[in-house]
Amino acid sequence: MTRKSPDLADAYGLKTSEDSRKLYAGWADSYDSDFADRQDYILPQETARAFVEAGGHGPLLDVGAGTGLCGVALAGHGAHPIDATDISGEMLGRAMLKDIYRDAIEADLTQGLPVPEGSYAGIISSGTFTTGHVGPDAITELLRVARPQALFALSINAKHYESAGFQAKFNALGSDITDLTLKDVPIYGPKASGAHRDDRAYVALFRKA
Template sequence: MTEKAPDLDAAYALKTPEDNRRLYADWAQSYDDSFASDMDYRLPQLVALVLSEIFQGPGPVLDVGAGTGLVAQNMLMRGLLKIDALDISPEMLAVAGDKGLYRNLIEGDLTAKLDIPDETYGAIVSSGTFTHGHVGPQALDELLRIAQPGATFVLSINATHFEARGFADKFAALDSNIADLEHRIVDIYGAGADDAHKDDKAHIAVFTKR
């Protein structure tokens, strides 16, 4: 029997970091075409646009769950910034690295402590990482640790995941650590998405570290 190719349903069914590593090892080389292009995946572009709208620099910027580098591809000011990529999958990072978008490629698991010093980054962005089967709200503590005071955050969170996994409560608990929090509700996919996911939404959480 032929093994089923990686797809969005398989990604949503992930439960552990090792599940993530296995899926994206198989998906890395075809991800941009078999998913991002075929599904008209707009979220990385929207995250990049929000960052360009609000971030004054100088950085550096950490792209969390960078995957194949779709957020950095859409950063209009990428030539002016030092951008690092963080992902659990070395295979996805290798694809991103081949695009020449990043200063450093960092393999790391957001469900554990990252090998990154405190207060390293002036901005942290993420598209598609805070979603079904991936990373929950507890990872926000670690991202705040590695962010500089005043750092800009632009993080997408799947709308269904936002409600089910306690992100609203987590943001409330972080009130003394963050400022200027706003949530922008956006479509994850464009008109080319399949019927099962064409109406999927995400929160883009925008805030700064106090």
């Protein structure tokens, strides 16, 4: 019997960190072709563009870097150096083959990052803050590893922005962050198909105070 390839429904159905490791271990080799190319997945490019246009620069951390799609877009804009972190060692392996990252950090963001405080002038994440993946509480850990005035660009699935607690989290952060704006962007391009083809995301742009 042919084994079904992972898809977006599987990703949105994730419940635990171990679920994430298992799913992406089996998806790493085909993710770019089976999902990103076929579904015209443009969120990484949109997030990178928003970061650079807002004045973002390195050293920066690509959170939930996956196979490196956002890193490729960042490198295309001249942003560097870039470190990658992801829960999946297999996905990071694919990302490092693209030869754009300075370092790869395999870690579960919800359990903390093995990174010193104030390491980065920029934090970017595309496709990680959404249902079934990483929730809003992880933003606190990202603030820890960011320098004062570091620029953040975090894509958040618009359908889940309020219901998953992201709006409440930003309100609770109060004076810990400044200049919060939400940039509405498409997740998929015109070649996409299926139930999620018209989904949107907010790129939350803000600075650590």
